Amino acid sequence: MIGVFDSGVGGLTVLHELLVSLPEEDYIYVGDSGHFPYGTKTVEELTARGVAITEFLFEKDIKLLVIACNSATAAAGPLIRKMGAEAGIPVLTVVGPEAEIAGAITESGRIGVLATPATVASRAYARALEDQGRPFTVTEVAAPDLAPIIQGGFPFDEAVLQTVRSYCEPLKEADVDTLVLGCTHYPLVAPMLQRLLGRDVRLVTAGHAIAGAIQRNLAQGGNLAKTGKEGTYNFLVTGDKEGFEKLGTRFLQLPLDGRVEHIELGE
Numbered sequence: 295m296i297g298v299f300d301s302g303v304g305g306l307t308v309l310h311e312l313l314v315s316l317p318e319e320d321y322i323y324v325g326d327s328g329h330f331p332y333g334t335k336t337v338e339e340l341t342a343r344g345v346a347i348t349e350f351l352f353e354k355d356i357k358l359l360v361i362a363c364n365s366a367t368a369a370a371g372p373l374i375r376k377m378g379a380e381a382g383i384p385v386l387t388v389v390g391p392e393a394e395i396a397g398a399i400t401e402s403g404r405i406g407v408l409a410t411p412a413t414v415a416s417r418a419y420a421r422a423l424e425d426q427g428r429p430f431t432v433t434e435v436a437a438p439d440l441a442p443i444i445q446g447g448f449p450f451d452e453a454v455l456q457t458v459r460s461y462c463e464p465l466k467e468a469d470v471d472t473l474v475l476g477c478t479h480y481p482l483v484a485p486m487l488q489r490l491l492g493r494d495v496r497l498v499t500a501g502h503a504i505a506g507a508i509q510r511n512l513a514q515g516g517n518l519a520k521t522g523k524e525g526t527y528n529f530l531v532t533g534d535k536e537g538f539e540k541l542g543t544r545f546l547q548l549p550l551d552g553r554v555e556h557i558e559l560g561e
């Protein structure tokens with residue numbers, strides 16, 4: 295079984311890519327919606343949530359953990375990877391894989407990063423891009439309202455459009471040719487972002503970037519499920535069960551009814 299976690303429905307964009315690449319695996323997804331949003335939490339708060347969820351999932355006997363949340367990765371990625379090394383469970387995180395893809399596909403070297411305030415403050419993307427040793431110009435934009443808009447079932451009214459437009463302005467001014475969607479919620483509004491930025495800007499998402507890395511990790515360890523049939527998927531949420539079920543069904547285009555359970559986790 296593979297464990298996946300996020301603050302809410304954003305990690306479903308990662309789970310979707312995993313279901314495409316590795317359909318025979320069994321998945322357990324923790325949506326920490328009772329503690330949403332992560333994007334405005336401190337490093338200490340994010341670390342406490344990340345550690346509690348990791349300990350919980352390690353007890354479920356998972357063979358691999360995916361941190362499907364940029365904010366949690368930026369704050370607690372190294373610590374959770376260390377917990378994984380001690381437990382003998384590989385931990386794969388977002389940030390690194392998207393930075394690698396963005397660096398590989400940019401032509402102008404002007405890369406944008408749209409992320410939560412916590413992720414932007416951590417400079418995780420800026421550092422991952424600097425580590426490539428190439429002269430990129432990186433424009434990072436914090437979008438405090440975007441994940442909450444999406445998690446709230448996005449109303450798509452004029453005010454939402456104006457908010458998203460204001461996040462895109464600095465990216466347009468910087469003339470980026472590549473935009474990292476540095477929050478796993480954002481692929482759910484990719485059409486709106488693409489429209490505001492224009493066709494020439496290429497969007498890089500976490501799910502797509504990380505699915506290949508997970509496949510390679512499992513293959514190298516001889517741990518790929520080979521059952522010849524579709525695996526199972528179950529969801530544990532710390533917040534409202536019905537709301538998650540409804541949104542998740544819509545985003546994943548998969549029936550979630552009967553598969554979502556409410557849990558209390560490290561309250």
Ligand code: DGL
Nearest residue numbers: 304332333364365477478
């Ligand atoms: N989906 C999460 C991320 O990738 C966090 C969104 C939030 O909880 O603010 O950063």
